[in-house]
Amino acid sequence: MSKSKDKNKPTSDAVPKAVVSRLSLYLRELQRLQRDGVVTTSSTQLGQLLGFTDAQVRKDLAHFGHFGYPGVGYRCSELVSAVKQIIGTDHTWPVVLAGVGNLGRALLGHRGFSHQGFDIVSAVDSDPDKYGKTLDGIEIRPISELPEIVLQYDVRLAIIAAPASAAQEVAERIVSAGICGILNFAPITLHLPPEVAVSSVDLAIEMEQLSFAMTNLRPPNELLSEEKPSDG
Amino acid sequence: MSKSKDKNKPTSDAVPKAVVSRLSLYLRELQRLQRDGVVTTSSTQLGQLLGFTDAQVRKDLAHFGHFGYPGVGYRCSELVSAVKQIIGTDHTWPVVLAGVGNLGRALLGHRGFSHQGFDIVSAVDSDPDKYGKTLDGIEIRPISELPEIVLQYDVRLAIIAAPASAAQEVAERIVSAGICGILNFAPITLHLPPEVAVSSVDLAIEMEQLSFAMTNLRPPNELLSEEKPSDG
DNA sequence: TAGATTGTTAATCGATTAACAATC
């Protein structure tokens, strides 16, 4: 079954990491086009909107099948469905949130999430004072109940919004409970078995990219004309 | 001045994007080692901690100078200082926050930020009901006052935590006010002049990476033994 | 048909890794 007539490409483990994140960008852009009433688009248009070449857009999509019509382009609604299915957000994932501090509460409040394929169904914390309290309709439970929560809601994804000092241990408990995908907001590198998927967002690191750009790519104007005589 | 004895490498515009984000990871890890009392480290150790090869660590650092001692390794404190200087966080950047909703408030509360080189000095919003109110010691001001804020605090970086519908316009006003680095949390692609540095964090996109991994890289166990007979 | 745009192959480009002389 599936597409196994190719040489020895094992279904899809040959998909580069970068392709997957662009896939999400295509989806976001396609949905925006849809909202604007656009019915058909092209690799050229998508590329321009996102800053990629048309060739890259076609190549990326071609990893997963033939979604376009030569001479016509891509139908937005069809491509949205296809990409959602590839990404796995053609259904909603129940998610557990670990850590209900500043950031955790913001994530709970931000339920716009749910119609994008993710729904926070439960929250845990290690502070007993918080147990039993309800935030945005979600009861905060002890972290020790993670195994039951996972079973109860068939959860496979977790978000860690715990402080750095607790994050590794929290991650291990999450994995022990049977979860195999983690979005980590704590500013540490998690050390987990390779079969666990981890995405990380570190605020400081994002800001540092900007700081670097300011410092190195944006000389304070005096240097601009001095250091680089011209460029040819 | 600076290091201009090399061939014709124009200071640093040849630094690949990926190198810069690893630089931030090195810094984070080095600071953790320091806290743990480690004085000296090596490319091998750093690589293992972060999941890179030793060669990559050395090559990344070599983009910026000679920071190591052959036969010895790198002194953590020296390398921390050097990397901070390269990144530009050897001093603190004043930052303006645009949008004080759920996420914006969390960012304001999360002031751990400041000793990592970034300090939110002002916040703006487009909701008049919020003007004049104070959150975590920061007064919320009208977005129209951005130009004055930029001058007042010498701000060069902004964080956008506005809703998607407002983000492009907010970004344009931010750029008009003279800011040239933006961390964007809104789920849209900002279209701005190329000299403006933009980092983006989209929660949905991060989660989608996990969803893809669950869906495609983690077959429900039946397929595991069927499709791939062995591997030798 | 003429014009447009796909999917794909081959060519280019860039980034990672391996290997090793130089150094402490």
Added chain:
DNA sequence: TAGATTGTTAATCGATTAACAATC
């Protein structure tokens, strides 16, 4: 000195782009 580890060059690997036949 022997052992360790750097900085760097050359070899490998992978990803992006250009080009074009096939298609509508």
